[in-house]
Amino acid sequence: MYSFESKGPKRGVSFYSYSAEYGLTKTLEDCFEDAHDMGAHGIEILANTHIDNYPYPSDAWVENWHRLCDKYEIIPVEYGHWIDSHVLQGRELTTEESVEMLCRDIRLAHRLGFTVMRTKMPVINELLEPVLNWREIIRAALPLAEQLGVKMCPEIHTPSNLNGKMVREYIDFIKETKTKNFGLNIDFSVFRTEFAEGEWRDPNFEPNRPEDIIPLLPYVYCCHAKFIQMNDDFEEMTIPYPQIIDILKREGWDGYLLSEYEGADKYDDGYEVGQTLRKQHIMLKNLMGE
Amino acid sequence: MEKQVIQSVGFRNLSKDGRMVGFQFKIRLPYYRGVFLSQLMPGALFVDGERIGKEDIIWTLKGEEYTVEQMKQDSLRPCQLRLLRLRCLFSYRTPDERSCQAFTAPTVMPVTKYFCTKG
Numbered sequence: 001m002y003s004f005e006s007k008g009p010k011r012g013v014s015f016y017s018y019s020a021e022y023g024l025t026k027t028l029e030d031c032f033e034d035a036h037d038m039g040a041h042g043i044e045i046l047a048n049t050h051i052d053n054y055p056y057p058s059d060a061w062v063e064n065w066h067r068l069c070d071k072y073e074i075i076p077v078e079y080g081h082w083i084d085s086h087v088l089q090g091r092e093l094t095t096e097e098s099v100e101m102l103c104r105d106i107r108l109a110h111r112l113g114f115t116v117m118r119t120k121m122p123v124i125n126e127l128l129e130p131v132l133n134w135r136e137i138i139r140a141a142l143p144l145a146e147q148l149g150v151k152m153c154p155e156i157h158t159p160s161n162l163n164g165k166m167v168r169e170y171i172d173f174i175k176e177t178k179t180k181n182f183g184l185n186i187d188f189s190v191f192r193t194e195f196a197e198g199e200w201r202d203p204n205f206e207p208n209r210p211e212d213i214i215p216l217l218p219y220v221y222c223c224h225a226k227f228i229q230m231n232d233d234f235e236e237m238t239i240p241y242p243q244i245i246d247i248l249k250r251e252g253w254d255g256y257l258l259s260e261y262e263g264a265d266k267y268d269d270g271y272e273v274g275q276t277l278r279k280q281h282i283m284l285k286n287l288m289g290e
Numbered sequence: 291m292e293k294q295v296i297q298s299v300g301f302r303n304l305s306k307d308g309r310m311v312g313f314q315f316k317i318r319l320p321y322y323r324g325v326f327l328s329q330l331m332p333g334a335l336f337v338d339g340e341r342i343g344k345e346d347i348i349w350t351l352k353g354e355e356y357t358v359e360q361m362k363q364d365s366l367r368p369c370q371l372r373l374l375r376l377r378c379l380f381s382y383r384t385p386d387e388r389s390c391q392a393f394t395a396p397t398v399m400p401v402t403k404y405f406c407t408k409g
Contacts (some may be wrong), residue, residue, distance in 0.1 A: 046322070048323050
């Protein structure tokens with residue numbers, strides 16, 4: 001099994017970035033190869049997109065998965081999944097049913113070698129607040145997560161705010177349970193300060209300052225290196241990357257920055273997201289001093 | 291697989307005992323994540339002005355057929371829900387399997403409706 005020994009922030013790629021090409025012009029192996037060519041050693045997948053016959057992949061598929069990780073020197077970092085308690089049209093899932101789905105994902109994540117899960121809670125409003133029984137669901141899954149060594153991490157994404165009520169409640173839960181198996185994934189969209197003229201901006205969104213992440217870092221097991229616009233000098237034009245990376249290095253944060261590109265232009269004919277990702281990875285290398 | 295929701299390969303009429311009883315085509319899920327069948331909210335299909343209600347459409351996933359009612363799967367435990375990841379087969383059979391006109395290269399209008407998810 002491939003291992004990558006490096007302390008501090010590390011470069012990775014979320015395969016979500018390839019959403020316009022995956023299944024059409026790119027296979028799963030193509031995504032691995034592209035990440036490898038960028039010198040990235042970590043990946044995030046979306047379980048229900050990238051796993052054949054999810055949630056019950058064949059043994060052959062799992063075997064091939066491990067082969068790809070070895071061949072392309074990739075660490076399976078983050079397993080993106082949803083607790084789909086709104087999945088039925090007639091009713092919400094019970095807490096027990098949601099826990100059953102969550103535990104199934106924990107086992108599958110572990111089987112594929114993942115140590116962090118981007119656990120998407122079902123939301124109940126535009127502020128992305130989770131269902132009211134989220135504590136019961138997570139609490140019931142903590143023993144299994146601990147046994148299998150995985151950390152469930154809701155993603156903190158615009159328009160949520162790092163200083164907001166939702167994050168505070170997650171941190172309170174972590175302190176109360178003293179768990180190491182529930183934490184946060186910070187999506188850098190929360191730091192976005194620049195918007196194009198006339199571009200829609202969520203009225204609930206208030207940008208965080210880069211230093212707002214500092215008190216959360218002990219609970220942050222993964223970040224989404226969201227980026228919107230790279231220029232040809234390898235600078236991101238909307239998010240203060242130099243300050244963010246500087247803080248992560250200075251604070252000794254150890255983990256993966258998973259590049260996530262969701263610009264709508266990736267769906268344009270002929271667009272190659274690999275080129276866009278490379279620009280960002282050159283920036284990350286420069287900022288990390290790699 | 292092609293970029294368009296409706297794939298050009300696999301568009302054919304269905305016949306039974308020498309009579310035309312419907313048609314089928316392959317569709318792709320143009321969404322970044324796989325969804326469970328129960329998360330789809332199918333609508334009606336219009337072919338050359340003729341309306342085909344969602345209750346008359348059959349979805350085929352990995353060889354298994356589902357009516358719109360069955361896709362909701364209310365009676366099953368959630369862990370038994372089936373996932374639509376990238377593609378499935380979409381077919382229509384006239385309810386009483388009367389002979390129907392052969393459909394060739396129809397104009398299919400509001401297909402994107404089939405992929406509106408709840409959340």
